Amino acid sequence: MSPELDALARGLAVPYYDDALPAHDGCHARRVRDLSLRLAGEWDRSPDRGVLAAAAWLHDIGRPLERVGEIDDHGEWAAAEAAPLLASEGVTAERIDAVVHCLRSHSIRPSSPDPETPAAKLLFDADKLDAAGAVGLVRLACIVGERSGRAGEKYAAIDTGSVDGADAGVPDLTLLREWARERLDALYTPPGRRRGESRWAFMQDFFDRFEAETAAPDA
Structure with missing residues (x-):
């Protein structure tokens, strides 16, 4: 586990959920974070847990804007929004790319790319299980x-x-x-x-x- 990336992403994400409705709020993000880490512990394909936790906190930060029609795809928006935020905090490019893939591929909509990494698949599953x-x-x-x-x-x-x-x-x-x-x-x-x-x-x-x-x- 990478507690520093987990805590960093939580701090970055929480303000975005201020205007969220209950189905996609910070409580949902926390449940997805917790469940994705539990699933990781039950699978033999070990992900970067810091990346997984960070992606869980950040995956729905665009939902409030999507709900009111300001953006079309909250996953793509979250990826574009999160990358510079994480970079400004000194997160490595490799881990940022891994988080971005998770964010872009977490949605079930047909336009979303398929999750390809263990972290992305675990985030997808935890989000759907919620x-x-x-x-x-x-x-x-x-x-x-x-x-x-x-x-x-x-x-x-x-x-x-x-x-x-x-x-x-x-x-x-x-x-x-x-x-x-x-x-x-x-x-x-x-x-x-x-x-x-x-x-x-x-x-x-x-x-x-x-x-x-x-x-x-x-x-």
Whole structure:
């Protein structure tokens, strides 16, 4: 572990999250940092842990700007923003390049490059795992609310779609299941996939319970 790079990146990143909403705030960055390091400890391909921790702190610093439409790609923006910040603090060019690759490749969007290094794959997996399990359900629901606020209308309904109502035609809770499964299917590392299946099992139980609680009464 490289505590100096970890702490440095945290200090640089935290102010960028001041205007972040809950799904992509500093708490999310901390969880991704912690989980990525745990995954690293369970894999035989050892990354530069300082690079991994730094990238986790910095990966979503552009989210507040992307949310309001000031930038198009928070990963590319974070890479361009972080590189000179790290250089000004004396971080070596090699490690900066490694962090930049992690930032550019952490997103699931089709335009993002594939993660090629152990650190980049671990960051990708930890970020996607934070959209699964108990934490993931809360985050995905926050994203639905965030997108509803931005669009000015309901983005999805907290329902199963099994009952006719005013929200016909609006995506229902199935959307959260699809978002989570898409991310879990994209995981790169063996420890990431193991944790993913555990979190998916919890989500399946949750969806079953949700459907039972919202079922229409017997006629």
